[in-house]
Structures are given as structure tokens and as C-alpha cells.
Amino acid sequence: MTAAFFDRSSLDAAIVDLDGTMVDTLGDFDAALGAMLQDLSLPPIEAGVIGTLVGKGSEHLIRAVLQHVGASSPEALFDQAWARYQHHYLAINGRHSTVYPGVAEGLAALRAQGLPLACLTNKPLAFARPLLAAKGLDGFFDHVFGGDSFARKKPDPLPLLGTCEALGSAPGRTLAIGDSSNDAQAARAAGCRVVLVGYGYNHGRPVREVPADAYLDSLADLRFGTGGTAP
Numbered sequence: 316m317t318a319a320f321f322d323r324s325s326l327d328a329a330i331v332d333l334d335g336t337m338v339d340t341l342g343d344f345d346a347a348l349g350a351m352l353q354d355l356s357l358p359p360i361e362a363g364v365i366g367t368l369v370g371k372g373s374e375h376l377i378r379a380v381l382q383h384v385g386a387s388s389p390e391a392l393f394d395q396a397w398a399r400y401q402h403h404y405l406a407i408n409g410r411h412s413t414v415y416p417g418v419a420e421g422l423a424a425l426r427a428q429g430l431p432l433a434c435l436t437n438k439p440l441a442f443a444r445p446l447l448a449a450k451g452l453d454g455f456f457d458h459v460f461g462g463d464s465f466a467r468k469k470p471d472p473l474p475l476l477g478t479c480e481a482l483g484s485a486p487g488r489t490l491a492i493g494d495s496s497n498d499a500q501a502a503r504a505a506g507c508r509v510v511l512v513g514y515g516y517n518h519g520r521p522v523r524e525v526p527a528d529a530y531l532d533s534l535a536d537l538r539f540g541t542g543g544t545a546p
């Protein structure tokens with residue numbers, strides 16, 4: 316993957332995903348889910364499997380994990396599992412997570428172009444805000460929206476459209492940056508342009524399988540110029 320070039324004059328804002336794009340949160344998911352399963356006297360789940368289940372929000376993740384470990388009646392356990400998961404996640408949030416290389420540089424470059432930024436994640440807002448603050452990334456963003464900020468989550472286009480509205484940016488002039496098919500499908504359906512990073516989760520599938528405008532190894536590889544010629 317090489318640098319991705321964007322004509323600055325065609326953009327008014329950018330929307331950035333959190334898990335798998337800015338922060339490697341697998342260690343947090345592993346710790347919180349492990350403690351939840353222990354509370355429910357269920358068998359543990361391997362960290363490698365968790366990475367393939369992340370992306371469609373916490374409710375989906377918990378249902379998928381209960382199913383995977385062979386819980387006898389996952390739906391009957393859901394409310395208790397969700398309560399235990401929230402308790403444990405909030406207690407360890409950020410402790411087992413790291414910011415990917417190039418993220419701060421990439422966000423600083425977007426800001427240096429004068430672009431307002433929003434973080435839009437499927438993670439609950441109560442998890443997202445403290446995580447961004449703990450990792451020193453909160454100051455880059457004009458808005459932060461979680462999976463519970465809108466009536467539907469990515470891959471539905473609704474959260475992208477709501478975030479564009481908050482940014483005051485037309486979808487066609489907004490760049491969405493993510494790591495998975497959820498981000499790309501939502502962005503494309505909303506009419507945004509989309510760039511995907513190759514190091515995230517994407518349900519365990521290669522990110523190049525997902526149609527996007529560009530692919531990046533690092534947010535530091537974003538490049539801006541004018542008139543459609545690379546600087």
C-alpha cells in the first residue's frame with residue numbers, strides 16, 4: 316500500500332473510526348470479555364477469535380461471543396452479560412490498548428489542512444470518550460459519536476449522515492477513514508469518500524476485498540494537494 320493523495324479543495328471534513336483504525340483495542344476486548352465470561356461461569360474465548368467479531372458494536376459482540384463459547388441460551392443471558400461486560404470494560408478501558416503508529420501524525424496533518432474532524436465509532440459513547448482522552452487523541456476532534464449516538468450503527472449510512480450534518484459538511488465533500496467493511500459500506504451508502512487502513516480488524520478478512528477509494532498502511536501516509544496532482 317502506498318500514500319493516498321487527496322485534492323484538498325474537494326474536502327470539507329473527515330470522519331475517523333476508532334477501534335482498529337486509531338487504537339488497537341483487542342487487549343481491552345479480551346480482558347473485559349474474559350472477565351464477563353468468568354462471571355457467567357462460561358468457558359474463555361481466544362483473543363484471535365475476538366478480532367473477527369469486533370466491528371458491529373458491543374451488543375453484537377456479546378451475542379456473538381455467547382454463541383461462540385456455546386452458552387445454552389444466549390438471549391436469556393444477554394442482559395446479565397451486557398451489564399457485566401460494561402462493568403469490566405469501563406474498569407480496564409485503555410489499559411490493554413495502544414495507538415497505532417502514524418495516527419497522531421495523520422490526525423495532525425488533517426487538522427493542519429484546516430479540516431474539522433469527528434470520531435464515529437460503533438463502540439458505546441461511554442467507552443469511546445474516556446479511551447480517546449486516555450490516549451491523548453480527544454483534542455483532535457470537534458465531535459465524538461458512538462454506536463448509541465444514532466438510531467442505527469454502521470454499516471447503516473445514518474450515523475455517517477448525522478456526523479456530516481454535525482460537521483456542516485456535505486457527504487460528497489467528507490472523507491471517511493476506517494478499517495472495515497462496516498465503515499466502507501456506511502460511507503459509500505452515505506455518499507462519502509472512504510479510505511481504509513490495512514492493519515485493523517475487518518472481520519478477519521483482507522481489507523483489499525472491500526471497495527474503497529484508497530488503502531493505507533498508516534494514517535501518516537495521507538497526502539493533500541491542490542488541482543489533482545500529487546505534491
Ligand SMILES: O=C(O)COP(=O)(O)O
Nearest residue numbers: 333334370371372436437
Ligand atoms: O466496537 C465496535 O464494534 C467497533 O468499533 P469501531 O466502529 O470503532 O470499529
Ligand SMILES: [Mg+2]
Nearest residue numbers: 332334335494
Ligand atoms: Mg473499526
